[in-house]
Amino acid sequence: MPPPDNVVRSASAIFSSTESGQHVLKIEGYSRIRDAVASGSSVRSRPFLVGGYYWQISYFPNGYTPYWSEYISFQVVRDYCVDVRAQFTLCLLDQAGVPVPSYTSTVSNDFRNNRAVLFNYFILRSTLERSSEYLKNDCFTVRCDVTVTKPPEAKDVVAVTTSSIPTAPPPIVVAVPPSDLTRHLASLLATGEDSDVTFEVDGKMFKAHRNVLAARSPVFRALLKEEQSGDGDGGVVRIDDMEAQDFEALLGYMYTDSLPDMKVGEAAAVLPDLVAAANKYKMERLRLACENKLCEYVNVRTVAVMLAFAGEHHCHGLKNRCLQLLDDPGNLKVIVQTEGLEHLTKTYPLVLKDLIAKLAIKL
The missing domain is CATH 3.30.710.10 (Potassium Channel Kv1.1; Chain A)
Incomplete structure (x- = not known):
């Protein structure tokens, strides 16, 4: 039996929206900055606001690490970790301000567990330096497009009477199998x-x-x-x-x-x-995938070896996981009893250096 025509119903909907913005970063005095900033070090842009969050672009003129010293790297950074998902497109602009397709990269990232997204080998320095189309008067420009997925929210929908709701055929849905x-x-x-x-x-x-x-x-x-x-x-x-x-x-x-x-x-x-x-x-993504998997095997028996390995291979996430385990004095005591302090000192001197630095921060 259909409801009477005068019944009024309330309704709401849950929306997921996005907000986009751009930031143009011009590198002026490219050669002077290149000679002044060491590999692994960076210079940051001014903060810019997109989606209610502030972002900055870190410019690494001699690569994110010495392993990539022949490349120019960029990193988009948040001030702190926050539960937000965003997509970043970094593109090199030619002299007309048009993006260069071969030097345009897009990365999506969930900032729940980290605060930065890396464009590691964005462009070879030698490629940039020999192209007047990109580098002119010792200057070049990049643009960062940011799209932030905002948290879902519920909103009221205007109430309608049943008599005013139009009838429509059900939508046609085409099932697309996974890739x-x-x-x-x-x-x-x-x-x-x-x-x-x-x-x-x-x-x-x-x-x-x-x-x-x-x-x-x-x-x-x-x-x-x-x-x-x-x-x-x-x-x-x-x-x-x-x-x-x-x-x-x-x-x-x-x-x-x-x-x-x-x-x-x-x-x-x-x-x-x-x-x-x-x-x-x-292959930066492979390194991070392996580093993430190694974090699963960090325990009191393996932490000394893992921490030494992380320091040698610049695995910052793995290093932080090891130091997190060592936050517990009980774990630290077990490790010293198992390995022996003298053995730790001789075999893993960098491990003790990291631990001393961590303890110094807490004091």
Whole structure:
């Protein structure tokens, strides 16, 4: 039985909205700044407001770390961690103020657990310096587009009578299956179909595709160009500083953007080597993925080794996880009893340095 025509109903809706903004950063006196600021150090822009939050752009003229010293890096930073999701597009502007597509990068980030998003190898310094289209009168310009997803909120909807609600056919919904791109790429790697390069690692052969590797790593791109222009060995490239299982995991990540399923023992053996490979081949997301996974294995038995490894390989998140564990005096006591203070001092001197620095902050 339909309701009477005079029934008034209330209604509300939950909305999710976004707010966008731009900030243009001009680097004036490029060469003087480059010579004055060391690799790993930066200069920040003025704060700018988008979506109700203040942001700043950090400019690294000689790379975010010494590993990327030949690149120019940028980082978009929040003053503090906040539960907000945002998308950032950083683009190099030509002399007409138009974005250069080949130097435009987009990254989405959830600021619940961190306060910065990194554009690590944004552009090679040598590329910028030899192009008058980008660098003129010792100046160049970048633009950062920020889109902030605002927290969902409920709002009242104007009440209507049932007689005024129009009838409409139900919407047509087309079911779109999840992306299967990585499955196809994984199959391409597994079968070796149409491969055009072979790697020899620890006596084992791996077939791969030049374009995939070049797109994923600037170091692989340079390595394969050099191999192609040289005498070569019938398309065989030797990798002498990795084990076969590590290189297999590296290739798998390059094709699927995911780490292989590993048991605890396998992960302990492979992940540190993958961090080293990620640093060598300039694959920042792989390094962060491995670092995040290593955080799961931090405990009183492993924390000393993990903290030493984090310091050696610049894994700041892993280092903070280790120091967080050591916030508990009980954990620290167990570690000293297990390892022995003299052994810790001789084997992990940097661990004690970090602990002393942490204790000094609390005093």
